[in-house]
Amino acid sequence: MTLDEILPDLRRQSVDARHTETGLWAASMLRDRISAGQLAPGAKLSEEPLCEVLGVSRNTLREAFATLAREHVVTRIPNRGVFVTRPTADDIREIYRVRRFLESAALTWSTSPRTDALHAAIARARAARDNGSVPGMASANQDFHAGVVALTRSDRLNAQMMQVLAEMRLVFHSMVANPLFHAPYIDDNAVILDTFEAGDRQAAAALMVDYLRRAEEQLLEAHSRA
Amino acid sequence: MTLDEILPDLRRQSVDARHTETGLWAASMLRDRISAGQLAPGAKLSEEPLCEVLGVSRNTLREAFATLAREHVVTRIPNRGVFVTRPTADDIREIYRVRRFLESAALTWSTSPRTDALHAAIARARAARDNGSVPGMASANQDFHAGVVALTRSDRLNAQMMQVLAEMRLVFHSMVANPLFHAPYIDDNAVILDTFEAGDRQAAAALMVDYLRRAEEQLLEAHSRA
DNA sequence: CCTATCGAATTGTTGAACAATCGTACAAGC
DNA sequence: GCTTGTACGATTGTTCAACAATTCGATAGG
Missing domain, CATH: 1.10.10.10 (Winged helix-like DNA-binding domain superfamily/Winged helix DNA-binding domain)
Structure with a gap:
């Protein structure tokens, strides 16, 4: 448009x-x-x-x-x-570099155990998936990952995450959206949250890094195609 | 040509x-x-x-x-x-919150093993200490910690770190400078670097968190006095 | 001593102007 | 055919001057 x-x-x-x-x-x-x-x-x-x-x-x-x-x-x-801004492949790599650090660090060293918002985001994502609402899934997924960084209770880290998520939206808008992109990641988020609440922060962080690497790879592949 | x-x-x-x-x-x-x-x-x-x-x-x-x-x-x-800006006590807490995440995450998950700049920064700090140059120690110390975050090879994380270090300088300028502030931390940096190069990233990150907590406490104490 | 009001000073915002630069079209030269 | 030179229109970069909005301080009155 x-x-x-x-x-x-x-x-x-x-x-x-x-x-x-x-x-x-x-x-x-x-x-x-x-x-x-x-x-x-x-x-x-x-x-x-x-x-x-x-x-x-x-x-x-x-x-x-x-x-x-x-x-x-x-x-x-x-x-x-x-x-x-039309994000480049390097921009995508940089975005995920930042996200891997921010989100895994948040899971590892966060002081706040308040995970209500995270559960709510996952519930919203599942409801959107059941309704077939792609924007709903995208939005709920971003809420989940923003909520992870929010565990740090740091205004500046949150601002950085918000900015990176805004760039993520640009990435999505700059390529043909795959309606199935978000769906498989919803359950991954749930597993990460369970692991975190079970107390194994290192494992949760490792899962998050793996999640982000897969998503990055998938986006880079789609980007090279466009 | x-x-x-x-x-x-x-x-x-x-x-x-x-x-x-x-x-x-x-x-x-x-x-x-x-x-x-x-x-x-x-x-x-x-x-x-x-x-x-x-x-x-x-x-x-x-x-x-x-x-x-x-x-x-x-x-x-x-x-x-x-x-x-005249930094408040809350600003100092926020600055160190960000630094703890950024620097310990960099030590834990950095992909780049290039530590030349870190060794150089420590050498400069020691030379400045021997010369009694407080600005030299402050500058070299900031170079060391900026170098740690530079291990992430992320432009945005580096920019955030530079910004936080700029705020650190404001903190120093807003209170009476203690000439002995930086001196004891120089050897701490060296130990952190040695631990990192020995391959024990978790331990290096833990040492860094401890270092930053002590520095924060000391600055908050000085701030409440002013 | 406290409160209210007025005025000077500074900031917030606008509109217009001019200089600098870019894209394009077209002509000239190889 | 392709590149180079040149004019022109359009858009941006920057400045200036003016006015509106707000704050701070002083002064007067209770």
């Missing part, structure tokens, strides 16, 4: 109330659209139409671009413009 | 020299001054004088502020202005 097609939709939302930190507000508007896949990887974000639709000035919009660029959500090419 | 051979070199020089992205340039100027302690924590960064000194407009300077705020180097208070 290109920029032109979602312009009316954006305009509808932006007539709403006033906001402090307009630059951050504009960034979140764009971030949501990109996360939802309404702005596909590679799409060009021209300043002029976006200013008009969001009702902000070019300067403010550029602040929003700066924010999103730091999150690797958009890519800035000097004098050419801003584009929704 | 053919054209292809010098192309990478040319590209490298041109990204250095060119000032496109003036906002990023201004951000690095301020970041350097803050890191060096020339701008102390709590100092107010007024827009008007800074524009004049850096020779950039208010808009560009505000882009730089956005970059630094995201790195937690400066703190933005709406309608009040931008200040060099």
